[in-house]
Amino acid sequence: MTRFWTPLAAALTATATLMAAGTAKAEFYEGQTIRIIIPFSAGGGTDTFGRLIAQHLGRHIPGSPTVIAENVTGAGGLLGSNEFTRVDRDGMTLLTASGHLNLRAFLGLEGLELDLRDLDPVVASPMGHVTAIHSRAGITDGTEIMQMEGRITKGITDPVGLIESIVTLEMFGIEYRPVPGFGGRGDTRLAFERGELAINTQSSPAFNASVLPLVEEGTAITAYAIGFIDPDGNPVRDPAVPDIITAPELYQQIHGEMPSGEAWEAFKVVANLVQNTRGTIWVHSEAPEEARTALRTGVDAMVQDPAFIEAAASILEGYEVISGPGLDQIKAELNAAPEEILDWLRALMTDRFEVSFTPR
């Protein structure tokens, strides 16, 4: 009897185990609801990206979970992202962050509890920036940028939110006069057209839509694009404005050599960190392995889906979402950022704009 039943029992057990393993693996998100926290108000760029992903991701994740987006707003993303640090690490809650929220967390802004080292990116999207100079500064070409005249004003919204343009001005060594109090980049664009501001940096799509007409009518000149940095540290043109020279290239044209020193090192960190993670969906690194794998699988399938590609085209404004190896590079760059450069960035923000940090 025993001899007969043992193999059968073993076979049954094995089958049951296999089935159990099979169902568990395929069905981690079966019948579940994933909640994506969007810490900004509805209608903004980050919100739109988060909602785009919320709409398409669910049906590509094995088990087809329901994905809902929820705006938890307040204090410039603080309330929503702090809530994300308090939820269970079960893979059921994700966070949509902007590049600048990521940077705030990275530098350890006072009151912000989010720590990027505890998170894995699920999917991200890039956004470049272009700087223009008002013609009243008396220059006709980007190469004359060191000879600007008059009050060289630059509108300041939230200084950390403008860090890529501020660090670039530091890299050139341009003495400018910060004008605080602006509500958003749109407001600075208007003050720039009035001539109240001499320097203005906009996202590349916004530059194309609303600053380029000023350049065409002669009110402004295009100075440089911030651009991206490849893994070897070389400047890469911004895909949305491939004809505009990048800041490091312009520096090389003016000075005959590539920039160097702390400002350049900081530029390399900031240009990619902020601009590659304009919209980022994060999951806790402590979430179950199956959850993180399922999310990655879902994203890989989603980016192949024609319905998603079509919807994303107008929302991402000339860029493509970052998935797969690109995400690993973001994580690697985060880990590789030298601590002394972060200190330099914190000191820049504190000395010039009195921003307080609580580094971790």
Place this chain on the structure above:
Amino acid sequence: MLEALVSAFFVMLDPFRMGMLMAGVGIGIVVGILPGLGGLMGMALVLPFLFGMDPYAGIAMLVGISAAVPSSDTFPSVLMGIPGSSGSQATVMDGYPMARNGEAARALGAAFSASLIGGLIGAAALTALVPFARPLVLAFGAPELLMLTILGLCMVGVLSGSRPLLGIIAACLGLMLGMVGGAPAAPEYRWAHGVVYLFDGFSLVIVALGLFAIPEIVDLLARGGTIARRGSGLGSGWMAGLRDTMANKYLVVRHSLIGVLVGAIPGMGSSIIDWLNYGIVVTRASDRSRFGKGDVRGVIAPEAANNAREGGVLMPTLLFGVPGSSAMALFLGALLIFGVQPGPALLRDNLELVFVIIWSLALGNVFGTIICLALSKPIARLTFVPFQYIAPVVLCIVIIGAWQETRHFGDLLTLAAFGLLGWTMKRIEMPRPPLLVGFILAGLVERYLWMSYSIYDWEWLTRPLVIAIAVLCVVLMFGGTVMKGRTLRATAAPTSDSQSAPQSAPQPTAQDKPDA
């Protein structure tokens, strides 16, 4: 341009798009009636459904919401003394006393007909001004905006009625409360004491609900009975209101134009426009004795202006991609979903879309007002229902309205605290509108002063428009005293535009006097 105007109309005639426009109007009416919810909330509700929708239909729906809200938010302002949204705060001043005098239907009739004309003037002005909007918007730099906010502060005197000193104290308190939270021009948090909830400061919606809704609910319950204190019918009905608007047509046109022009300047919120128009109508009137006690002109002026404003705020939104109001910030986001980048190029490349927006605005206003007019008679009957039957519902709606701001426990505490403050002020007969105006303007005055000085040093004081507005401020402050003398001299002769005040309500301090 004319060609695009006509082709856009045919674009709009599509049944699905018209249906979406009507849906938007319906949503706008509902969120407008619910206190604390406004166009921003309505748009946020439909935003998730816009992905993948026909762009024209989606845009028509959003514009329908923003066209209907400034009409329907009049209901709670008039019937219960609770601002329906931040754009109808000033309507409370005279609309609510009218309801308490048993003239709710008349107030609503006047408000909706003024809204309709205002909305149409707004849409027409947007069409006419599209080519000239750029110089208008560009004329207002930081120094000019600073002077406009100071002009708003000068309204405090007008809003204080017969108690100017208490009004100034209330305004100072408002300025102080407006400073709580993130400073407008420096990365620091004031009086937040590390409480993250206070980082954003107090929400205007909650402050307005606390100041106006809670004290009204408490006092009405304490007194018992109905909202309307006299009369058993609806007064002379909404036809009387229509006649009021017709009799004051000059007023309607003037305030519609002010609404459009001020609305076109980014940085002037809807509540500022509302109070500014109320202040102007009071200052400019020759007989001011009935304001605050149920003068229909105090309803007509802000209501014409707040519908016309929607045409104004679209100018910077479409032409510069700079949101003219918080709801427009969301509208910009929606345009992004449809792949439309607002900016000067929009007029050149996609004029048809601009006209679809204008048509939606005009049609939305017409539909919205007709529905509100049809609803006004049955809804106005609420003022004759014993208040204890409707109080629980109103209180729930007010609390939900406050709670949806950040859905943080602090929202409820803030509502309770401002409710207590408002009730205390009502008891000691301290005017509450100046507090609200101070609260709204605190951050703006500081922001624009900083910006003006950082950009121009002291040269900003010499700019022509700055000087012009400064003169207007002085006229507004001292003109009132001069006018008062003139009115005293002219008491014997009835003036042309004072026919609105009924002679049957000699209540001396109807607005702020507690009844218990």
